[in-house]
């Protein structure tokens with residue numbers, strides 16, 4: 046049972062002070078005037094996503110640290126188990142992110158159109174944390190930086206992620222330390238590097254007894270990738286249901302633009318390896 050809250054004149058920490066509930070519940074500033082009933086939901090849903098994005102970045106950074114440690118100490122199993130455990134947390138968060146769209150789908154298209162005009166030119170394109178997750182995982186598109194020019198601090202964070210080794214890079218460096226990465230010429234092409242990485246995954250799956258823990262990490266990374274594609278798909282379905290074929294407030298063609306992003310993968314080699322596996 047939680048301890049009862051202390052009165053505010055005592056020096057003891059209270060639930061509200063610890064979680065900053067007063068500040069948190071005062072961060073929803075409606076643009077519609079008179080206030081539209083559904084705008085509060087619209088803001089809270091986005092804020093909830095951003096909080097989970099923050100948690101995902103926290104976990105994914107820790108996965109990178111653990112994979113690096115696992116690579117430098119192949120005899121210890123602790124770090125690779127920890128990486129798998131944290132990745133499981135990421136997949137569970139991603140599952141919630143996919144599910145949450147149903148709440149926003151209770152908003153009628155007419156109700157959204159009643160206040161949508163007030164939001165222009167703000168857009169999901171400016172979700173710095175979403176883009177950070179993409180860059181951190183390895184999906185780096187420098188062109189997306191331009192949407193963050195109005196916010197120099199966010200822009201700088203993204204530039205840093207762009208330069209840093211991604212989770213994908215660190216994961217393959219770790220596999221190289223296991224000795225499963227085929228040798229490459231110094232002038233190997235991008236395609237040859239991609240194939241070598243897919244073959245390293247293949248070697249791991251083909252030695253299930255020797256690499257059970259690494260297979261677990263591979264499976265969780267694949268699941269995370271899968272769930273992000275599910276997030277993209279559910280977002281598109283919700284967009285079509287709410288605004289049809291209209292353009293986005295960020296200036297894109299809307300749902301038709303978003304459909305192109307469905308082919309994006311964080312860890313394409315993990316998918317390629319599936320085609321390389323031989324039948325018994």
Ligand code: HEM
Nearest residue numbers: 094168169170172175284287288293294295296297299306
């Ligand atoms: C009625 C609700 C929503 C509509 C109509 C909508 C519409 C759109 C559209 C049209 C785009 C393309 C960019 C543009 O031109 O603006 C976009 C991008 C985006 N939206 Fe939404 N959205 C909605 C809700 C949400 C929610 C709840 C989130 C949660 C964070 C979200 C996150 C994003 C992100 C991250 C992008 C960038 C995606 C990418 O570049 O791959 N959107 N949205």
